[in-house]
Structures are given as structure tokens and as C-alpha cells.
Amino acid sequence: MEFSLFAFYAFAAVVLFAGIRVITSRNPVHAALYLVLAFFTTGCIWMLMHAEFLAIAIVLVYVGAVMVLFLFVVMMLDINLDRVREGFWQYLPVGLVVGLLMVAEMVVVLNGTYFKLDAAPPPGVPAASFSNTQELARELFTNYVYPFELASLILTLAMVAAVALTLRRRANTARYMKPDEQIAVKAADRMRIVKMQTEKDE
Template identity: 40%
Template sequence: MIQTIAFYLFAGLMILSGVLTIMARNPVHSVLWLILAFFNAAGLMVLVGAEFLAMLLVVVYVGAVAVLFLFVVMMLDIDFASMRAGFMKNFPLGIAIALVLLAELVLGIGAYRAGALALGTPDGSAAPIVGVSNIQSLGALLYGPYIFLFEMAGVILLVAMVGAIVLTHREQKSVRGHQNIQKQVRRNPDEAVVMKQPTIGKGIEL
């Protein structure tokens, strides 16, 4: 009984937060609603016994991706009026794409129920280990038969991170008003401006 109540609670909150993510006028509020949707999705994953996916949703999506979106949205100077104008301009195209995707989904479900599509069946090589948790089974699978692919994925992500750092790195330019201590020490006193007490109408002496 408690699982059913928790399921409807998490599912309802996730759908509501997803709708508010799209409908919110403020992008910061949209990101906050998206974080709430991720938390409720993690609760659903815990209910079905996929605690590893729940941990990924919280750690990766909430702790990294959503927080990154939040910082980017808050730091950028966004013209909300132009964004809303662009949204209304592209609204018919978005509706058309949504209808096409809905038609494909309905056709796919109908073809599967009619027997035209045959999904693959597991061969037992990735069966969970008896007596251990899902995380231990997934770890044994990743660091066992798929260790080479797992390491290659890590290398690709490392190369992507280094490439992003190289592309975004810029040489620091001298900022207006920045003091150069060495230049000030090496200055020639004869070329400096000497402040005098000028009389009225005679100006200053260089």
C-alpha cells in the first residue's frame, strides 16, 4: 500500500514539475522545477529497485548538469522578452514536431502489439549476480567483460574535457586600470608629471 501511495506521489509531482519547467517564464525557475523533477524520478527508480539509476539522477543530473544550467542561466545576460518572442515564433514548428513524434510512438506501439516487431531477448551473459545488490552486479559487469569499453569511454570524456578547456582558454589581457608595478618602478622621474600650486590663470608646469 505504501509503495502505491509513494508511486502516485512521485509520479504526480514529477509530471507537475515537468509541466512547470516548460511553462515557467523565468529560466531560473525552470531549472529549479527541473531539479524537482529529477528528485521525483530518482524516487521512482528506488521504488522499482534501481537504486543505482536513482543515485545517478541525483549525483550526475542534479549535482552537475542542473546546477551547471542554473549557473549559466544566472550569469548570462538574457533578454527574456526576445526569448518569449522567439518561442511564440517557433511554436507552430514545435507543435508539428511533437505531433510527428507522437504519431511515430503510436505506430511503434501498435506495430509491437500486432507482432510486427520482435524485441531482442537476453542471452544470460549480463544476468545479475545472486545475493548481491544491483550496484555490485553492475560493477562486476563493467569491470569484467566491458572493462575495455568502459576505459575507452573514460579516455574519450577526458579528451573532450581537455578540448573544451583549450577552446575556452584565452590569454589574459591587460585590464584598464590594472597596475604594472615593474613599469612604475622603472619610470623616469624627469618624464613624470609634477604637481604644482599654480596661481590663478597660469595653469600647471610640466
């Protein structure tokens, strides 16, 4: 057995174990830490597939930013675990149905012979000078530059809207937004010209 194949099976086993522990852990902090392990191990699998950019992206974005935020939120909030666990058995049938559908979809996608489809040829080993990040950037900023820019504008708009929604009136000392006053403002209200007499040094 080659080392890459052995590493893939080892990483896949770790991902499965971490994923199961995410949904079975009673402590939300432990579940978040197991999710960090699942993300990091997925990045290792992508490294084996020569997808360096995706591996670094999942480590920096999900492990380094999103999961750290989740951990801070979970640790700072006073979560009543007993109340959260009350609805577990109530939503279990729906969760099982969704899980079975996801498993069936993955089986259909990974096993192309189910629909008598020709399997795609395995990708060859890239050359030593091949850069996965450079090829991805070339595709994004040439063939898909307009969808890429549109997605960035939509995400920026969503971020600004989220910030504006959080700045609503809560108390007299809290900061909040008044969209109606911002829209009705005029140019004369934004700038005032003051005429002052000149002073001469004695």
C-alpha cells in the same frame, strides 16, 4: 491498492507537473528549479524499481552538479527575457512536431502489442542480498570494459578540448593556448642543464 503502486502514480504525477512547468515557466530560474524537482522525483521512481545506483546517480550528477551549474549560469548572466520570448511562436510548430514524434515513439515502445510482440515477463522481486550496483559494476568491468574505457577516454578528450578552446586570446592579460608552439617544442627546450661550482662550508 498497494503502497508501491500508489507511490508510483504520485511520483509520476509530480514528474509530469514539473516537466510541464519547465517549458511553461516564464522565469528561467523557476524552470531550472522545476527541472531539479523532475530529476529528483525520477530518482524516487527508480528507487521503486530497485535501481538504486541509477537513482543515486541522477541525484548526485544531475541535481547536485549539472543543475547547480545551470542555476549559477542563469543567475549570473544578464538574460534579456523579452528577446528570448520573441522566437517562441516561430519555433512552436517544429516543437509540436518533435513532441508528437516523441509521444508516438513512447507509445510504440511501451505498448508492444502494436507490433504483435510478446510482452516481456515482469521481473521478480530480487533477493535481500542482491546488489544492483555490484551487478552493474560486474557487467561494466567484465563484458563491457573496452567500451567503458573508450567512452571515458572520449569524455576526457572532450573536456580537455573544451578547456583549450576557452583559453583563447582575449586581451593582453588573459591566459591563452598556443597549440602550434606546443607541438613544435623540442626536448632541449623543456630542460636546461646548468653547471655550478660546488661550495664548501668554512
